[in-house]
Amino acid sequence: EIVLTQSPGTLSLSPGERATLSCRASPGLSSNYLAWYQQKVGQPPRLLLYGASNRATGIPDRFSGSASGTDFILTISRLEPEDFAVYYCQQQQYGTSPLYTFGQGTKLEIK
Amino acid sequence: QVQLQESGPGLVKPSETLSLTCAVFGGSISSNWWSWVRQSPGKGLEWIGEAYHSGATNYDPSLKSRVTISVDKSKNQLSLRLTSVTAADTAVYYCARHIAIRGMRGFDYWGQGTLVTASS
Numbered sequence: 741e742i743v744l745t746q747s748p749g750t751l752s753l754s755p756g757e758r759a760t761l762s763c764r765a766s767p768g769l770s771s772n773y774l775a776w777y778q779q780k781v782g783q784p785p786r787l788l789l790y791g792a793s794n795r796a797t798g799i800p801d802r803f804s805g806s807a808s809g810t811d812f813i814l815t816i817s818r819l820e821p822e823d824f825a826v827y828y829c830q831q832q833q834y835g836t837s838p839l840y841t842f843g844q845g846t847k848l849e850i851k
Numbered sequence: 852q853v854q855l856q857e858s859g860p861g862l863v864k865p866s867e868t869l870s871l872t873c874a875v876f877g878g879s880i881s882s883n884w885w886s887w888v889r890q891s892p893g894k895g896l897e898w899i900g901e902a903y904h905s906g907a908t909n910y911d912p913s914l915k916s917r918v919t920i921s922v923d924k925s926k927n928q929l930s931l932r933l934t935s936v937t938a939a940d941t942a943v944y945y946c947a948r949h950i951a952i953r954g955m956r957g958f959d960y961w962g963q964g965t966l967v968t969a970s971s
Contacts, residue, residue: 775957777896784945784961785888785896791955828896832956838911840886840898 742769742831744843752851759816761846763829771807773833776814779845780825788827789814816848824850853878855946855962863969869936873929873946873962880904880927884949886958887920887931889942897942901949902929936969943967 745764753759763774771792777785787796792812793805802817816823829843859871873885887899900910902920910918919932929946943966947958 772955777958779896784947784964785958786961787950787957787959790950790952790957794952794955796957796959830896830957838898838913839901839909842896842898844895 741838742766742833742836742841744829744831744841746827746829746843746846748846749844750847750849752849753819754851755819755821757819759814759819759823759848761814761816761827761848763812763814763843765810765812765831768810769812769831769833771812773831774805774807774812775830775832776803776805776812777828777830778823778825779828785828819848821850824848853948853960855948855960857944857946857962857965859944859965859967861966861968863936863940863967864971865937865969866935869931869933869940869967869969871931871944871946871965871967873931875927875929875948878948878960880922880929881924884951885920885922885929886947886949887929888945888947888958888961889940890945890964891939891942894942899931899933899944938969940969941967 774792776789779785789805792807854876856874881904886901900920917934943964945964948960950959
């Protein structure tokens with residue numbers, strides 16, 4: 741099983757600031773199989789990035805992703821009020837069991 | 852624009868079977884893989900299983916003995932059955948469509964979710 745550990749649990753920032761969210765995969769994961777989602781209260785998750793760094797349709801370019809070994813980073817370059825939400829990473833590595841797992845989430849809150 | 856709509860009983864008695872359907876609008880159920888994902892109140896996301904129109908399925912090992920997911924092409928909908936429910940199965944249940952682009956994957960369309968409470 742691939743376990744995803746997100747940090748921090750909560751991130752308090754102000755609009756206009758830069759947000760950096762981390763997702764660590766154990767034992768390891770190809771960057772092709774890592775996605776990021778945003779979830780607001782009372783709404784379903786929204787796909788932001790797939791393949792660690794590819795923006796889904798309609799996602800603003802202030803959202804970007806990168807990978808380094810087992811660490812995956814979601815960066816929001818300049819926070820807008822609508823960006824405050826919970827963010828989840830998800831792995832979809834072929835041949836693993838379960839096929840899909842999510843990190844526990846990072847809550848991005850207004851400071 | 853693809854839209855997914857979950858439906859089913861909001862209350863299920865412990866030990867009974869939870870049954871949900873997910874209607875797909877604006878797209879064909881035969882064009883993608885489809886998953887069920889649940890979220891317990893105040894908690895994170897848990898993948899339940901996936902299905903393809905061919906009948907192929909995969910399930911989370913911890914739920915495999917109790918779950919059946921199927922695709923009904925004639926109705927363009929996805930179904931979920933979870934037997935022997937307990938309070939731990941209380942959650943919002945989402946259906947989601949898979950995308951696959953150059954080998955990279957994600958769940959790009961989600962239903963709004965339906966809350967199922969397991970209680971007597």
